[in-house]
Amino acid sequence: TFDVSPPFLNRVLQGQPKVHLTAVDDLSLEIPKGKTFSLVGESGCGKSTVARLVVGLYRPSAGSVEIEGLDLATLNSRKAMAPVRRRLQMIFQDPFASLNPRWRVGNIIAEPIRFHRLVSGEKAILERVADLLTLVGLSPEDSIKFPHEFSGGQRQRISIARALASEPEFLICDEPTSALDVSVQAQILNLMKKLQREFNLTYLFISHDLAVVYHISDDIGVMYLGRLVEWGPAREVFAQPRHPYTRMLLDAIPDLEMSGRARTPIAGEVPSPITPPGGCHFHPRCPFANDRCRSEAPKPLRVGTGEVRCHGVEEGRLPASLRPEGGR
Numbered sequence: 104t105f106d107v108s109p110p111f112l113n114r115v116l117q118g119q120p121k122v123h124l125t126a127v128d129d130l131s132l133e134i135p136k137g138k139t140f141s142l143v144g145e146s147g148c149g150k151s152t153v154a155r156l157v158v159g160l161y162r163p164s165a166g167s168v169e170i171e172g173l174d175l176a177t178l179n180s181r182k183a184m185a186p187v188r189r190r191l192q193m194i195f196q197d198p199f200a201s202l203n204p205r206w207r208v209g210n211i212i213a214e215p216i217r218f219h220r221l222v223s224g225e226k227a228i229l230e231r232v233a234d235l236l237t238l239v240g241l242s243p244e245d246s247i248k249f250p251h252e253f254s255g256g257q258r259q260r261i262s263i264a265r266a267l268a269s270e271p272e273f274l275i276c277d278e279p280t281s282a283l284d285v286s287v288q289a290q291i292l293n294l295m296k297k298l299q300r301e302f303n304l305t306y307l308f309i310s311h312d313l314a315v316v317y318h319i320s321d322d323i324g325v326m327y328l329g330r331l332v333e334w335g336p337a338r339e340v341f342a343q344p345r346h347p348y349t350r351m352l353l354d355a356i357p358d359l360e361m362s363g364r365a366r367t368p369i370a371g372e373v374p375s376p377i378t379p380p381g382g383c384h385f386h387p388r389c390p391f392a393n394d395r396c397r398s399e400a401p402k403p404l405r406v407g408t409g410e411v412r413c414h415g416v417e418e419g420r421l422p423a424s425l426r427p428e429g430g431r
């Protein structure tokens with residue numbers, strides 16, 4: 104398993120010294136090998152910070168990030184970090200920004216193979232590159248081209264091939280399909296599922312879009328201003344969302360096959376994470392907020408096989424469905 108262990112109070116320095124932002128607060132994730140955990144929430148909720156903490160791009164100011172019992176904080180040099188980084192790869196939203204425009208695709212994919220000395224001999228490296236290109240649905244001949252010669256979806260395939268080149272176990276995918284057309288999104292998600300099955304990969308999948316993560320997730324965690332407000336098996340979270348924020352996100356999905364409901368836009372905006380509202384961070388946007396919600400932060404409450412942080416759920420005073428016609 105891959106643990107991001109509690110207590111997880113992270114203060115990320117934002118811009119000017121002395122302005123601290125608690126980007127991620129008391130978050131604990133455990134992702135079984137070969138499974139997908141998705142973190143969902145609007146932008147500014149702290150999802151990408153989690154991704155960067157896990158790959159060691161950010162360091163937590165308190166708490167720890169452990170990968171199979173190994174605390175990343177004990178790895179304080181690039182050299183010590185290298186074997187861990189090989190096992191953890193990240194896929195970003197914008198593949199163009201993460202692919203060196205002056206390098207040929209073959210070189211981009213060969214680089215991690217050379218760096219980690221996974222294959223020796225130039226001929227064997229070229230063969231490995233050709234295999235990786237084929238694996239992601241491109242052709243070996245593509246290795247002599249440059250990133251700009253490809254479409255957005257093809258570039259994401261190149262990023263995936265590069266990530267796989269270091270033979271990772273764990274992929275952190277930060278909005279990997281958000282910049283792509285819906286039809287291309289589906290192709291990339293299908294490819295990722297296929298690769299997961301083939302190589303027993305573990306995914307931490309980050310998205311603002313619940314509809315995107317539904318098909319790929321085993322578990323879903325909904326984040327709001329640095330806190331996980333609800334998590335559980337994907338099917339359960341979709342069929343029976345408990346937290347008002349999860350319901351709001353679900354109601355905003357335009358055309359989910361299981362609903363067919365009209366889209367309800369998300370009301371209000373995410374407040375500044377530098378001065379989050381007290382108590383339950385969600386209270387200014389929540390139709391069920393009471394005095395307790397405004398003053399006391401809800402603790403995780405076990406419900407079904409998941410958890411939810413909401414006084415309203417704990418007090419049993421939320422309606423079964425937010426929508427008057429019911430149906431969920």
Ligand code: SF4
Pocket residue numbers: 346347348383384385386389390391392393396401412413414415416
């Ligand atoms: Fe709404 Fe209160 Fe639950 Fe927060 S704790 S989501 S304000 S009911």
Ligand code: MG
Pocket residue numbers: 146147150151
């Ligand atoms: Mg982000």
